[in-house]
Structures are given as structure tokens and as C-alpha cells.
Amino acid sequence: MQFYVDGFRGGNPDIKNAAPTNRREYSTNAPLPEKVDVLIAGTGPAGLCLAAQLAKFPEISTMIVEASPENIERGKADGINTRTMEMFEAFGFADKVKREGYWVNQTNFWMPDPQDRTRIKRLGRVQDVADDSSEMPHAIINQARIHEFFLEVMRNAPTRMQPDYNWSVQSLTVDNSTEDHPVTVVLVNTGVNAGQTKTVRANYVVGCDGARSNVRKAIGGELHGDAAHQAWGVMDILANTDFPDIRQKCLITSATEGNVLIIPREGGYLFRMYVELDKLKDDERVANRNFTAQDTIAAANRIMAPYSIDVKEVVWWSVYEIGHRMTDRFDDVPDSERANRNPRVFTAGDACHTHSPKAGQGMNVSMQDTFNLGWKLAHVLRGQADASLLHTYSQERWLEAKRLVETDHEWARIMSAPPGESELDGGDEPRFVRQFKLNLEFTGGLAVKYDQSRLTGSNQYQALATGEEVGRRFHSAPVVRLSDAKQLQLGHVAEADGRWRIYAFAGENDGSTDSAIHRLADWLEQDANSPVVKYTREGDDIDSVIDFRGVFQQTFDELEYDKMPSLLRPTKGKLGLQDHEKVFCVDHKGLGDIFTMRGINREQGCMIVVRPDQYIAQVLPLKATDELAAFFDGILVQPE
Secondary structure, eight states: OOOOTTSOOOSOTTSOOOOTTOTTSSOTTOOOOSEEEEEEEOOSHHHHHHHHHHTTOTTSOEEEEESSSSOOOSOSOOEEOHHHHHHHHHHTOHHHHHHHSEEOOEEEEEEEETTEEEEEEEEEEEESSOTTSOSSOOEEOOHHHHHHHHHHHHHHSTTOOOOEESEEEEEEEEOTTOSSSOEEEEEEEOSTTTTOEEEEEEEEEEEOOOTTOHHHHHTTOOOEEEEEEEEEEEEEEEEEEOOTTTTSEEEEEOSSSOEEEEEEOTTTTEEEEEEEEEEOOTTOOGGGGOOOHHHHHHHHHHHTTTOOEEEEEEEEEEEEEEEEEEOSOSBSOOGGGTTTOOOOEEEOGGGTEEOOSTTSOHHHHHHHHHHHHHHHHHHHHTTSBOGGGGHHHHHHHHHHHHHHHHHHHHHHHHHTOOTTOOTTSOSSSOHHHHHHHHTHHHHTTOOOOOOSSSSSOOSTTGGGBTTSOTTSBOOOOEEEETTTOOEEEGGGGOOSSSOEEEEEEOOTTOOSTTSHHHHHHHHHHHOTTOHHHHHSOTTSOTTSSEEEEEEESSOGGGSOGGGSOGGGSOEETTTTEEOOOSEEEOOSSSSOOHHHHTTBOTTTOEEEEEOTTSBEEEEEOTTOHHHHHHHHHTTBOOOO
């Protein structure tokens, strides 16, 4: 974390200087604006993730509305996979989640005892996060806390953004004949002035307003899919039990009574249970059955026999039916019109895909939706890219949502097999355990791979970095910073700030002023065809669009900082202060050699181009300046 670049300022460095455009500067009850660049509907994880990104850009006017009067307090989603934890690091609050959250280290499997099928018995364990799949844990924490962390980022940002509670989207229309705030949104008050309406015009609208999304309905979107017609109860409880694995994640199946999923919660006492209840008729809904919390507790005790649970407090509970549905597209442009117009309205999260909660992906995938969209909106609104870039949101995220729904459908089918017919039983290693192991990359959020496109290059040079696959997220590894010999994770230098990254990995003994990495740095800094030269606005810091970093094979004591290229020692900010944090070496204290860990070609080195959402766009040779220039020419536009 860097600060003081524009001069010393005491206090909390997370609180940025307020922008003069902040509409809440003098009152938290400021009237709603007439026009905004982006209007976000819904303060769930998807909406807040997007708002937290856009709050950092004072030149972008953003508002987020919420029908409820305040942030949620309990319940709903709780699982944070490793990929999302990596994203939280970019927002600056991963350590808070690690401190407060429960870490899922093992998943245990309990099944009918082969000697007495009326009893359950532990028949297996699986390490929940595979070694070196991520430096982050799989964490469990109240969704409300995640909301609060995002809200804090928003409040501390230059725009001092806060939600406008007690407002929801009633309707919207898009006028495709104008570029001047073409989306007209009618908001309706849901608070003390219930029914009052307010019209706001926006350049873009993002519907993060849940499965019953009015934004989705306004653009003609429909959720298509099926339902399993199976009722499940879920509850967060404080309870005593003689079940020995209550503080480990457990997947439990009985011979005749159904299944239970136990998720320990933060704090050491709370835990969550997902409990299989009754099969529903084809024309029956969960609400018709009038299930109670006691029904869920009773079912759990039957399934977990001979163990029992003595519930002291039900913190939150609900009953739901498994459903798997998604829309045909995630924006307002029909396929037949994509060549002629660009999107203005988007949906994210449950507004465009729903699934069962037991795979722990809903909240995670929803946030990844808007992490993908946020930097693209910022690029377009700041004049860094043409609006056609926004087509890539639906293209990329629809395919990932489809894979999620299909995988989750299979998982739910195994979990919800009728009593006596469950696939959790049988064999030396039941299919259920095998399926869980196969799904570890998926459940960790690490299986996402974007196809080749204008944002993702080919795998022509993949052999130069076999462990950093083009289209997948940049896989961090330990390094040491040259200037101060500090050990850190290379991936943690990337903030959620809309910037591209180029990590240049030096070749063998590459430290001379005539080396490949020096020539690349000089070209990036000086050549008219360089994307750094072409796309950085006059007066902005040289790394404001593309952040260039160097990684060397030597240890920190074998290199001289003052011999580094000037692009790796840039001067920045109002005072022209030198940045000392762009050069890294291999770790010398046994945490691992990044070149070995990530399959970086030691002889030639390479450069890895990483998108603002942490996904790898290109792996290129250090001398491939023409290919690098052509790649950015297909995305960015020169400042006016």
C-alpha cells in the first residue's frame, strides 16, 4: 500500500481525499441527482463490488439504490472462495476477512456405517484447498460483513459514495437515438414516502436486484431453467452437539433420511446447516408446505443419528427450493443488433443466473460478474476505450455462468437423490467424494478461463510461462521487493483501480543495461508505438494506464536498484516522487522461487499482460513489442 505521493497527510491512509464532485459533501440526505453515469440497482455483493470499483473514479458519477432501509444483518450467503479472496486483496480487505472468518481446511464425509446403516460414520476427508492452488484460504463469513467492507471502501473513496436506501427501480427505457444519458429510470420510494417516484437519467444501468429483477424484466430478460422440486432448510444456529466434527465442513448422508451439509461459521460457536427436507410435487412450491425451523432441526437429528443437536438459538433460517436458471444474455442488446449498437443496461448475479447455494458459488460468481464489468465501464466512461468493449461483459460472463449452472445442477442432483438411491454410497471411494475432489478447482473459483478474444490473446507463447495460463487468473507467488528486501506476494501489488499490469520476468543473468528487460522498458517509456506512450494522458503518471513491474531471477543482494530501467523507477504525483516498489527478485528465505513455481522460462524470460480484473491477457517474449502494441491498439483509444 502506497500513500503520501502528493504530500504528507496524517490520519487513516485508506481515506482518500474527497473529490469536489462529491454530492454528499454537506449532507448525507442529499437529493437524488437528475443525471448519473452509472445507476446500480441493488446493494447485494454484486452491486457493492461494482460500486466500490467505480467509487474510486471521481470523474464518474455513480449512484446505487436499494429497496431495503439499510444493510442486511444476518443470513444469506457465507462462503468466500479462494479466487474471491484474491479479489478482496485488490480491494484492501482480504486480511480483515482472514482475521474474522472461519477457514475451511478440511471437508469430511459422513455416510451410513457399513456395519449398521441406521448410524452414520466418517468415511473420508479431503483437504479443501489444494496445495499452491492459491495463497488464500477458503473462508466463511457473514455476508453482511462483506457488504460492510465494500461500503467502507465506498465511503473512503474520493466520491464518498453511499447507497440511496428505500429506493428501487420501478421501470426503465432506453432511447437509442441519443448518446446523452439515454437510459431513463423511474425509481420508486419504499420507505416513509412509499410510492413517491423520481426519474433519473443514466448513461448505463446495472441490475443487481436479485432473481425478481425489475431491471432484467425491463430489457425483456427471462430466467430459463428447471427446478429440482426438492425442499431444503438452511439455518445458522448456536447449539451443543455430540457430533465430533462440528467445527469442520461436513457432507453427511443417511441411509433413508436424506442429507445434511454442515458449515462452521466465524466466531468459534456458530454453524450453518443445510438440511434436506421433503420432495415437492411438480406443481408445489416451498411456501405451500409451511415448513418451520423446528422441522429443519428435527430432520437434521434424524439424518445425523446416533448424534444429536441441542439448539440454543436460531440466528437465521429459511427454506428454499433448488433451481437452476439463467438468462439468454446479460445486457439489453439482442444478438441480431450487436453489430449496430452497444449495451446500455446490464444484469449481474442472481438477476441473470440462479442456482443452489450448497456449492458456495452464488455470492462469489456474482461479485466476479461485476469485477469483470466495472473496469470496462470505467475504461469507456473515462475515454480509454470504445463503448464496443462493453459487449465483452455478456460474452465472457454468460459462458462462465452457464458452466456454473451445469456443474451446480450435477452437484445438486447427487446431493438430492431420493433416500435409498443416493450416489453418496458405494465403492471404496464413493462417487460423491470423487466428484468433490474433481470440483475443487471449480469450487475455489479457479476454473474460469476466458476464450481468445480482443481481451485475451492466443496461447502461442504459453511455453514461456506454463503455470500462468492465458485466459485464467494471474496466479500469484512469493517474491522479494528489491528496494527494501520485503517478502510479499507478487499478485498483491495489483489494486482494483482499473489499471493493466505488465509483469516482465527477466531472462537468465538479465541485469545489464543492454538486457531484454531494459530494452523493453526503454521501448515502453519512449517509443511512439508504445501503449504507455500512446494511451497515457498528458500530465498523468506514467503508470496510470499500464503498470509495469520487473521480476528478476537473482536475489535482492545481487542487484543494484540504481541500475534498473527508469520505467521501473518512475517519478509520480504532484511532487514528482520516485516510486521504489516496482522491482522484485526471487524469494531467498525458502517460500519458493516464482520462476520454478509458475514455469517461467529461465533462459528467455517473458512478459505477462494482466487485465484489470486479474486475468491473464497475454504471455509474450520480452522482445515482442509489435505484438504488445497491436494487442493494446485493439482495446484502448488515444486520449483527445
